[in-house]
Amino acid sequence: MSGIPNGAIPVLNAGFVRLVDTMGNDMSVVRSARVSYGKESKGEEADQKLINYLMEHSHHTPFEHLNFTFHIRCPLFIARQWMRHRIGSFNEISLRYTNYGDEDFWHPTEWRTNNKHNGQSSGEVDWGAEGSLPFDYCLHDTYRDIDKAYKYLIDSGVAREQARAILPMGSYTEFYWSVNARSLFNFLKLRMYESAQKEMQDYAHAVYALVQDMAPWTFEAFENHMM
Amino acid sequence: MSGIPNGAIPVLNAGFVRLVDTMGNDMSVVRSARVSYGKESKGEEADQKLINYLMEHSHHTPFEHLNFTFHIRCPLFIARQWMRHRIGSFNEISLRYTNYGDEDFWHPTEWRTNNKHNGQSSGEVDWGAEGSLPFDYCLHDTYRDIDKAYKYLIDSGVAREQARAILPMGSYTEFYWSVNARSLFNFLKLRMYESAQKEMQDYAHAVYALVQDMAPWTFEAFENHMM
Amino acid sequence: MSGIPNGAIPVLNAGFVRLVDTMGNDMSVVRSARVSYGKESKGEEADQKLINYLMEHSHHTPFEHLNFTFHIRCPLFIARQWMRHRIGSFNEISLRYTNYGDEDFWHPTEWRTNNKHNGQSSGEVDWGAEGSLPFDYCLHDTYRDIDKAYKYLIDSGVAREQARAILPMGSYTEFYWSVNARSLFNFLKLRMYESAQKEMQDYAHAVYALVQDMAPWTFEAFENHMM
Amino acid sequence: MSGIPNGAIPVLNAGFVRLVDTMGNDMSVVRSARVSYGKESKGEEADQKLINYLMEHSHHTPFEHLNFTFHIRCPLFIARQWMRHRIGSFNEISLRYTNYGDEDFWHPTEWRTNNKHNGQSSGEVDWGAEGSLPFDYCLHDTYRDIDKAYKYLIDSGVAREQARAILPMGSYTEFYWSVNARSLFNFLKLRMYESAQKEMQDYAHAVYALVQDMAPWTFEAFENHMM
Numbered sequence: 001m002s003g004i005p006n007g008a009i010p011v012l013n014a015g016f017v018r019l020v021d022t023m024g025n026d027m028s029v030v031r032s033a034r035v036s037y038g039k040e041s042k043g044e045e046a047d048q049k050l051i052n053y054l055m056e057h058s059h060h061t062p063f064e065h066l067n068f069t070f071h072i073r074c075p076l077f078i079a080r081q082w083m084r085h086r087i088g089s090f091n092e093i094s095l096r097y098t099n100y101g102d103e104d105f106w107h108p109t110e111w112r113t114n115n116k117h118n119g120q121s122s123g124e125v126d127w128g129a130e131g132s133l134p135f136d137y138c139l140h141d142t143y144r145d146i147d148k149a150y151k152y153l154i155d156s157g158v159a160r161e162q163a164r165a166i167l168p169m170g171s172y173t174e175f176y177w178s179v180n181a182r183s184l185f186n187f188l189k190l191r192m193y194e195s196a197q198k199e200m201q202d203y204a205h206a207v208y209a210l211v212q213d214m215a216p217w218t219f220e221a222f223e224n225h226m227m
Numbered sequence: 228m229s230g231i232p233n234g235a236i237p238v239l240n241a242g243f244v245r246l247v248d249t250m251g252n253d254m255s256v257v258r259s260a261r262v263s264y265g266k267e268s269k270g271e272e273a274d275q276k277l278i279n280y281l282m283e284h285s286h287h288t289p290f291e292h293l294n295f296t297f298h299i300r301c302p303l304f305i306a307r308q309w310m311r312h313r314i315g316s317f318n319e320i321s322l323r324y325t326n327y328g329d330e331d332f333w334h335p336t337e338w339r340t341n342n343k344h345n346g347q348s349s350g351e352v353d354w355g356a357e358g359s360l361p362f363d364y365c366l367h368d369t370y371r372d373i374d375k376a377y378k379y380l381i382d383s384g385v386a387r388e389q390a391r392a393i394l395p396m397g398s399y400t401e402f403y404w405s406v407n408a409r410s411l412f413n414f415l416k417l418r419m420y421e422s423a424q425k426e427m428q429d430y431a432h433a434v435y436a437l438v439q440d441m442a443p444w445t446f447e448a449f450e451n452h453m454m
Numbered sequence: 455m456s457g458i459p460n461g462a463i464p465v466l467n468a469g470f471v472r473l474v475d476t477m478g479n480d481m482s483v484v485r486s487a488r489v490s491y492g493k494e495s496k497g498e499e500a501d502q503k504l505i506n507y508l509m510e511h512s513h514h515t516p517f518e519h520l521n522f523t524f525h526i527r528c529p530l531f532i533a534r535q536w537m538r539h540r541i542g543s544f545n546e547i548s549l550r551y552t553n554y555g556d557e558d559f560w561h562p563t564e565w566r567t568n569n570k571h572n573g574q575s576s577g578e579v580d581w582g583a584e585g586s587l588p589f590d591y592c593l594h595d596t597y598r599d600i601d602k603a604y605k606y607l608i609d610s611g612v613a614r615e616q617a618r619a620i621l622p623m624g625s626y627t628e629f630y631w632s633v634n635a636r637s638l639f640n641f642l643k644l645r646m647y648e649s650a651q652k653e654m655q656d657y658a659h660a661v662y663a664l665v666q667d668m669a670p671w672t673f674e675a676f677e678n679h680m681m
Numbered sequence: 682m683s684g685i686p687n688g689a690i691p692v693l694n695a696g697f698v699r700l701v702d703t704m705g706n707d708m709s710v711v712r713s714a715r716v717s718y719g720k721e722s723k724g725e726e727a728d729q730k731l732i733n734y735l736m737e738h739s740h741h742t743p744f745e746h747l748n749f750t751f752h753i754r755c756p757l758f759i760a761r762q763w764m765r766h767r768i769g770s771f772n773e774i775s776l777r778y779t780n781y782g783d784e785d786f787w788h789p790t791e792w793r794t795n796n797k798h799n800g801q802s803s804g805e806v807d808w809g810a811e812g813s814l815p816f817d818y819c820l821h822d823t824y825r826d827i828d829k830a831y832k833y834l835i836d837s838g839v840a841r842e843q844a845r846a847i848l849p850m851g852s853y854t855e856f857y858w859s860v861n862a863r864s865l866f867n868f869l870k871l872r873m874y875e876s877a878q879k880e881m882q883d884y885a886h887a888v889y890a891l892v893q894d895m896a897p898w899t900f901e902a903f904e905n906h907m908m
Contacts, residue, residue: 106846
C-alpha cells in the first residue's frame with residue numbers, strides 16, 4: 001500500500017490525490033444550461049459569460065454534468081471528514097484485509113497548538129528550547145506499540161475486524177471518490193477554508209490543483225463567486 | 228426544437244435519446260472495487276468474474292463510478308416519470324421561453340385500451356370496424372384548438388408562465404440527464420419492465436441500447452442478475 | 455378530488471397545502487448540534503443564540519433532524535417545479551386512475567404579462583378597455599374542449615395513460631411531500647423569491663405559514679440569514 | 682460522555698442506541714400511498730394488505746414518510762460503517778473538544794477469529810488452554826499507552842486535531858441520526874445480516890428493537906419480504 005502513483009500529487013508524509021477520470025468540461029455546463037444541440041457554443045465570450053452568470057446567481061444544476069473520479073490516500077481522521085459529503089460515491093479499501101507496516105501512519109511536519117480564541121483551529125507556535133521533538137518521539141513510540149500489539153493479535157488468529165480497534169486514527173486508508181462539480185464546489189469551499197484542519201486543507205488544495213485546468217472558466221467563476 | 232441530431236435514437240413520433248458523454252467503462256468498476264493502482268487488471272476472466280460477483284451480491288457502489296450524460300426529447304407525461312428518479316442531474320429547457328409549433332406534440336402509432344386485470348397496464352385491442360382513426364382525429368383536433376388558444380394568449384401579451392397552463396401533457400420537452408450506472412440500473416429495471424407505460428419502455432430501451440457497449444460486462448451482469 | 459380539508463390553507467382557485475405531520479422543534483436542532491442528552495437545554499437565550507449561530511455560519515446539518523409532511527393540491531405546472539427538489543419524498547396520485555371533472559383545472563384571478571426586462575418574470579398590466587375577460591373565455595373554452603375530448607377517449611376504451619396526453623398543464627394533481635427543514639429552507643428561498651412564478655410563490659408562502667410556529671427560533675434565524 | 686440514558690438500549694461495553702423522535706406510523710404509509718384525506722383508512726385488513734403489497738412489489742416511496750431520530754454511542758470503527766449510509770442525517774460530537782477517559786474505549790466480551798472460508802466474517806473459536814485472556818491484556822495495555830500519550834500531547838499544548846491521530850478506532854463517539862423507514866430497511870438488511878461484523882449486528886438489532894412497535898405492519902412486511 002505504499003508509493004506514489006504517476007501523476008498523483010503527494011500530500012502529507014505518505015498520502016496523495018490522483019485524478020483517475022473526468023466527464024465533461026466548460027462546454028458541458030454551457031450545453032446543459034442551454035439544452036441545445038447543433039450549434040452549442042455562442043462564441044467564447046458569450047459562453048464564459050453564461051458560466052459566470054450561472055455561478056453568480058446560484059444556478060448550480062448545470063455544473064452537475066461535469067464529473068470527476070479521484071483516488072485518494074489519507075489518514076483515517078481525514079477520510080472521516082471526507083466521507084461526510086453525501087453527494088458523491090466512495091469505495092474504500094477494506095481495513096479487514098490490509099497488513100499494516102510501520103510506514104503506514106501519519107506524521108506531521110509541524111506541530112500546532114489550539115487556537116486560544118475558538119478552541120478549534122490551531123496555529124503555529126513557539127515550542128520553547130526543547131522544540132516539538134518530544135512530540136515526535138511520543139507519536140513514533142505510540143505507533144510502534146500499537147503496531148506491535150496489532151501484529152500480535154493478528155498472528156494469534158484474532159479476527160482483523162476486532163484487532164483493528166487499536167489501530168490509530170492516523171492510519172492511512174485509500175479510496176475512490178466520484179463527485180460532480182457542484183458537490184465538489186461545496187467540498188472545496190468548506191475544506192480549503194482557513195477554519196478547516198490544516199491537513200484537510202492540504203488535501204482540498206491538491207484536489208483543486210488537479211481539476212482547475214479541466215474546466216478553467218468554471219473554476220475561475222467558482223473562485224470569484226463562491227470562495 | 229425539431230429534428231433528430233446525429234447519433235441519436237429516434238423514439239415515438241418526434242422524440243429521441245442521445246448519448247452526450249460518458250465517464251468510465253468496465254475497468255472503472257473493477258478498479259474502484261479493488262482500490263488499486265498500478266496493475267489494476269487481474270486478467271479478463273478475473274475482472275469479469277469480479278463484476279458478476281458485485282452485481283450478484285448487490286455490492287452496487289463500484290458501479291457509481293461509471294457515469295453517463297444523455298440528451299432527451301420526450302413528451303411531458305414521460306418527463307414527469309423520468310424526473311422522479313432523484314439520484315441524477317437534470318437540466319430542462321424552460322417552457323417559458325419556447326415557441327410551440329404544431330409538430331411539437333406526441334401522436335401515438337397505436338392506441339391501446341385499459342388492461343382489464345389491473346386497470347393500469349394497457350394492451351393491444353381490436354377497435355372494431357371503424358378502427359382507431361376517430362381517436363387520431365380527436366387528438367389532432369384538440370391539439371389544434373390548444374395550439375390556437377396558446378398562440379392567441381401569447382400574441383395578446385399574456386405571460387408564457389400562465390399561458391402554458393393549457394399546453395397538453397403530450398407537448399415535447401428536452402433535457403440533459405447525468406446519471407451513474409447504479410442509478411441507471413434502477414431506472415432501467417423499472418422502466419423497461421412490462422408494467423411500465425409502453426411509451427416509457429420505448430425510451431428506456433433506447434437508453435439501454437446506447438450504454439450497453441460502453442461497459443459490456445457490467446450490463447451483461449445487470450441483465451443476468453437484476454432484470 | 456375536490457374540497458379543502460380541515461386545517462388546510464387554500465391556494466389558487468382549487469388548490470391547498472395541508473401540514474400532515476411533523477418531527478421535532480427548535481430543541482431538536484439544539485440537541486443534535488450539541489449531541490448531548492440529560493440536560494439538553496442551556497437556557498432559552500443560549501439555545502436561541504446557538505440556532506442563530508448555526509444558520510449564520512451555514513452549519514445546516516442540525517436542521518435536518520426537523521421534518522415535515524405536507525399534503526398538496528396544485529396544478530401540474532407547479533408540481534413539475536416542486537418535484538425538481540430532490541432532497542425529499544413525494545407520493546403523487548396516479549393520473550391513470552383519476553376521473554377529471556371540469557372544476558379540476560386552474561383558473562387565474564389575474565392575468566399577467568411578460569416582464570420586458572428579463573423575459574421571465576411577469577407583472578401586473580393594464581389590459582385596455584376590454585380587460586382580460588377574453589383570456590378567461592379562451593381558457594374556459596379550451597379546458598372544455600379538452601375535457602370533452604378526454605371523456606370521449608376514455609369512454610371509447612382508450613387507455614388512460616394515452617388519453618392523458620391531451621390533459622393540460624393546468625390540471626390539478628395531489629401529492630404527499632416529506633422534507634427536512636434544511637431542504638425546506640432551500641425550497642422556500644427559491645420559491646418565495648420574487649423571480650419565481652407568482653403561483654409558485656403563493657404555494658411557498660402557504661407552506662411557510664404552516665411551519666413557522668413549529669420551530670419559531672429556527673424560522674426567525676432563517677429569515678434573518680437566508681432570505 | 683459516560684452513562685446510559687433512560688430508555689436507551691445498551692450495546693457493547695459502553696455504547697447504546699436511543700430513540701429520540703419519530704414521525705408517522707403505519708397509517709402514514711397507507712395515507713401517502715393512497716394520497717387521500719378524509720376517510721384515510723379502508724379498514725384494518727385492507728390497510729395492512731396494502732402495506733404488504735407495497736413491500737412485496739418494491740414500491741418503497743410511501744415508507745419514506747415514516748421517520749426516526751436516534752442517538753447512538755458506538756466505537757469509531759462502527760461509526761465509520763454507519764456513516765457510509767448517505768440517505769440520512771448525521772450530527773456527530775466533535776472529537777476536537779472531547780476529553781478521553783480510560784473507560785471510553787471498546788472492549789470485546791469475546792474474541793473471534795477470521796473465518797477460513799471468506800477471510801472476512803469471523804466465528805467463535807477455541808483459544809486453547811490459555812484462553813483469550815492475553816488479548817484482553819494486550820488491548821487494555823495498548824489503550825493505556827495511547828491514553829497516556831494523548832494526555833501528554835494535550836497537556837503540552839498540542840492541538841487536539843493533531844493529537845487525536847493516535848486515538849484508536851475503538852474510541853467511542855456519539856451522534857444523532859435521522860433516517861426514513863425506506864433507508865432504514867436498507868441499513869437493517871445489510872447490518873443485521875450474518876456477514877456484517879458481529880458488533881455492527883448488535884447495533885442494528887438494537888435499532889430494530891426500538892422501531893418495531895412504532896409501525897408493526899410495516900416491519901412485519903419488511904421481515905417477510907426483505908430479510
